[in-house]
Amino acid sequence: MIEAGNVRQGLPSEPLAGEVTDILASKRTVRIERIASTGQATPEGEWYDQDHDEWVLVVAGAARLRIEGEAADRDLAEGDWVLLPAHCRHRVTWIRAEPPTIWLAVHF
Amino acid sequence: MIEAGNVRQGLPSEPLAGEVTDILASKRTVRIERIASTGQATPEGEWYDQDHDEWVLVVAGAARLRIEGEAADRDLAEGDWVLLPAHCRHRVTWIRAEPPTIWLAVHF
Numbered sequence: 042m043i044e045a046g047n048v049r050q051g052l053p054s055e056p057l058a059g060e061v062t063d064i065l066a067s068k069r070t071v072r073i074e075r076i077a078s079t080g081q082a083t084p085e086g087e088w089y090d091q092d093h094d095e096w097v098l099v100v101a102g103a104a105r106l107r108i109e110g111e112a113a114d115r116d117l118a119e120g121d122w123v124l125l126p127a128h129c130r131h132r133v134t135w136i137r138a139e140p141p142t143i144w145l146a147v148h149f
Numbered sequence: 150m151i152e153a154g155n156v157r158q159g160l161p162s163e164p165l166a167g168e169v170t171d172i173l174a175s176k177r178t179v180r181i182e183r184i185a186s187t188g189q190a191t192p193e194g195e196w197y198d199q200d201h202d203e204w205v206l207v208v209a210g211a212a213r214l215r216i217e218g219e220a221a222d223r224d225l226a227e228g229d230w231v232l233l234p235a236h237c238r239h240r241v242t243w244i245r246a247e248p249p250t251i252w253l254a255v256h257f
Contacts, residue, residue: 043216043234043237047226048228066202066204066257068257069178094174096173098156120158121155122154122156123152124173149174149177
């Protein structure tokens, strides 16, 4: 049985309280996720600080990403990717809600 | 220095003799690649047979994938992904050449 799907299908049809995360593949130290966001920025003053590397891709939509120590937000559009090393503190300052912004995240 | 890019940019502008592979991230047992193909199917009678899992996503374009033991090719369009377990023999029977088909491949 081969697992397969489409990252653009099965999205929330309206703004939701939270992001919707689907695990597309997971094995040993690697996890591939599709994240559908309907506007959830990181709460003010909070940062993501992870003990593993994360590679993120904007499949559809748009977002702004702040990386600690950088002078300004990074504008991310469709196709943009960023490699976030472990303990690179970052936050999503804005995200397009409608239609949902779709991220692909590879945690490794 | 944060590594970043766009999977839809920097593509070959014309059909090339071979695929163009860019390594976007690589660490320990994980490698993330962007592959731009201008029509390269797997040669007749050949199969990919890898000793690791591979997760592939069609970022743009279209392709047909044959998995050994399946009765027919799988049609892959934009957004489609497939998880190919280690030693799942497969071949690309057709791929859209113009504009180039863009794959994302996570080897892990």
